[in-house]
Amino acid sequence: MDLSNNTIERITKIYGYLDALEERGVDFVSSKELAEALGTTDHTIRKDISLLGMTGYTRKGYSVRFFKKELAKKLELNKKRKACIIGLGRLGTALLDYERAKEDGFEVVAGFDCSINKLERIRTHIEVFPMSELENIIKGRSVDLGIITVPAKSAQQVADQLIEAGIKGILNFSPAKIVVPKNIIYLDMDFTNALRFVAAKFITKQ
Template identity: 40%
Template sequence: MCKKLSVPTITRLCMVFQQCDELLPQGVARISSSQMGKKIGVPAHTIRKDINCLGEVGDTGSGYDVARLKRHLERALGFEKSQKACVVGLGRLGSALMDYEKFQASGFSVVAGFDSSVNRIETIKTQVPVYPAYEMEDVIRREAIEMALLAVPAHVAQATADVLVSCGIRGIVNFAPVVIEVPASQVQVRHMNVINEMRVLSSLMTLGD
């Protein structure tokens, strides 16, 4: 069992978990590391190595028991506890994130939304409570929110991230098209830059020709 998991390992294990979540309703009871690897684009030996980092999962001679593997990953990766999240920036993207139905089913609960525009707050249609940006600290601390989805314009992303960190947020999914800096020892950040992903995809397409 590994003492500390790297970010790439955690990322792959989350992909394995997602596959287990999709396979069970299809009636798939067992899956080999080779089959799993093909599904997520990772070599079979890497799949086995990653899963072994979490300890024994049971007999793997004829593949992994999908239900058992899912439970094992759920415990090891901390998915048993529901995570409270908030959305900061309620433009088109932020508004869509507010009511994304699969959050709840995946163990994430969006409990608040924030925006600097009072007009936007008054007109947005959502079942999630929304607040002006200046109330972030009070609401985040009161609701014990640890995760934030940041969907603000690039020019205010860093300042908004700084406020979130000061409020006690421990994880940020950054949708702003700019890299934000946070204290690495306190806060984890995932950057979701669509343009950069398209650049990567374009390069892969070009270099693969």
């Protein structure tokens, strides 16, 4: 399936919105309501949905439960994928034990750090390895996703190593901008955008 990032971003948000509606016990939702929640047009929402080859629109709108289940299936959200974390500083070790990742389809199966000292002191139920084991572990365990939490200056080098080892996706929590080939899934997790969003919100509350 070939979907643009913007379509996927919207569909992911739709999924989250359906999730919240289901929790509130809502049965049906219109594409108009979805459009308003996402700040886009009715037309865009219907186009995104049709790109997924989904049907099931009734006069009352989409069935929330059916729609959510279909989306999860189409997007393979329930498929378990393996992730590893590179850089076991504070953020890296915090993410090692991030329980929600598993619910969201990613099981962290390994952690890596270049400091043997750090590896020896770390307390976690996830297996940790020196960087020299990166390729072996990623290939041997078919790890799909690499989560980068190293300092900015090492981020690109780590990304290159991950790609060389056959990783399919990268989440970059370092503030560095990383360049990856087009076939690699890449997401920048730097908090800059969130902090800017909040800063900008302050002006609307004055």
